[in-house]
Amino acid sequence: MKRRAAALLCALVLVCQMGLWPARAAEEVCFIAVNSEVLPVSDATMPFWNGEYLYIPASIFTGTVRKELGINYIRTSKNLPILSGSGKALLFDLEKGTVSDGEGTNYYPVAIQRGDEVFVAVSLVTLFFDLNYSQQKVPRGRLVQIYNDKAGLTGKSFADAAIYPMEVRYSEYLRSKEPAQETPDPEPEDPVQTEEPAEGKNVYLCVRAAQGETVEALLDELDRKGDKAAFFCTEEFLAQEGDLLRRMMATGQAVGLAVDASDPERTVTEQLLASNELLYQATCTKTRLVILENEEGQGLQEAERAGYRCVTADLDRSAYALKSTSAADSLLQRITARRGSVTVWLGESVDATGLRAFLEAAEDAEDRCLAITETT
Structure with missing residues (x-):
């Protein structure tokens, strides 16, 4: 019953979008992911339920998706779209309302056309081409993942890790619904x-x-406070704190890697690759931001050659605990004494009390606490 209710809701939302309010964003959307990539969301390609079958746009099987899954979408004529791969094909005759493999075998269910898009049943496509799919309830609606043996995470594990990419896609979707704004004529300047x-x-x-x-x-x-910071994560933290990593991503905090350049057993590059893989398993994203600890010069060159952005702080306050109001005032004085933007390395010498005091003091001073980026 719950599945039917979700299906009816998804279909109702789609009908409303296509009929009455074409410029209004859906309150709940259906995301599509292929292996580990969450695809862009649009009203024209939104999956929907038809009876017991979940339909997805055939047009997703192009570009990188075609390479990932080995399926190619071809539309030789208006009424005959084709999905092909691994030496076999599904022919969807829209005019006759049939599906066949070109060798006399018919399949069900048939394709459905909405506007310029052709939709096909995900269950039929995945079964025919030896793929897998799953669907999960997620904060913005539902997530349909189509995957093969190249996928890292699948099912509920992938849905949990893909929260940040889905938020990014949802934000892009909302921006696409905003009406174009006319640029007003500039007002004359007051000399x-x-x-x-x-x-x-x-x-x-x-x-x-x-x-x-x-x-x-x-x-x-x-x-x-609505402020941002950068969290440089140890390998152990990355392996154990997936929920916090996803929270950082979803709330706009910066995530970087903390690596020990003096490690005698692994090179800096090996540590970075291992840490980024753990981050990817938790969030489906990777980072190039790095703090090198115990750095003597060689590790910095190695990391930069590998394409990483090594952060060097203007103020290293890791030896001064930010755990009181007086410590917050002292830090703000140091920042105020410097010109321009300031990057501060706090290490682990900070707690909630000290951070709260500093954020309030910085607000009074009209300073802005932001998340560092690779180009900052």
């Missing part, structure tokens, strides 16, 4: 009035993420 220079500065706080409980408390403070 007498001059704009006051902006006060405050950009502050990029960088934290070493090692203890889940501490990091969770710091995230609570950042969310409460």
Whole structure:
């Protein structure tokens, strides 16, 4: 019954989008993922239920998806779309309402055309071409994952890890629904009035993420104030704290890697690859932001040759605990004394009390706490 209710809701939302409110975004959407990639969302290609069958757009089987799954979408004529791969093909005759393999065998269910898009039943396609699929309830609606043996995570594990990519796709979808804004004619400038220079500065706080409980408390403070920071995660943290990693991604915090350049057993590159793989398993994303600990110069060159962005802080405050109001005031004074934007390395010497005090002091000083990026 729950599946039927979800199907009817999905179909109802689609009908409303196509009929009454074409410019209005759906409150719940159906995402499509192929292996580990979440595809763009649009009203024209939104999956829907028809009876017991879930339909997806045949047009997804092009480009990178075609390479991933080995299926190619061809539309030789208006009424005869074809899906082919592995030496076999499904021919969807839209005019006759049939599906066949070209050798006399017919299949069901048939394709459905909506607008310019042809939709096919995901169960038929995956069964015919020896693929797999799953569907999961997710915060914005539902997620349909089509996958083969190249997929890393599948099912519920993938749905949990793909929260951030789905949020990105949903934001893109909402932006596509916004009406185009006309650019107003510029108002004539007043030669007498001059704009006051902006006060405050950009502050990029960088934290070493090692203890889940501490990091969770710091995230609570950042969310409460609407501020951002960068969390450079140890390999152990990446392996154990998937929920916190996904929370960081979803709330706009920066995620980087903390690597020990003096490790006698593994090179810097080996550590970075292992850490990024753990991050990918938890969030379906990777990062190029790195803090090299115990660095003596050689590891920096190795990391940069591998394409990573090694962060060097303007202020290294890892030896000064940010755990009180007085420590927060001292840090703000150091920042104020410098010109321009300031990057601060706090290491693990920070707790929720100290961070809260600093964020409030920075707000009073009109400073902005932002998440560092690869191009900052």
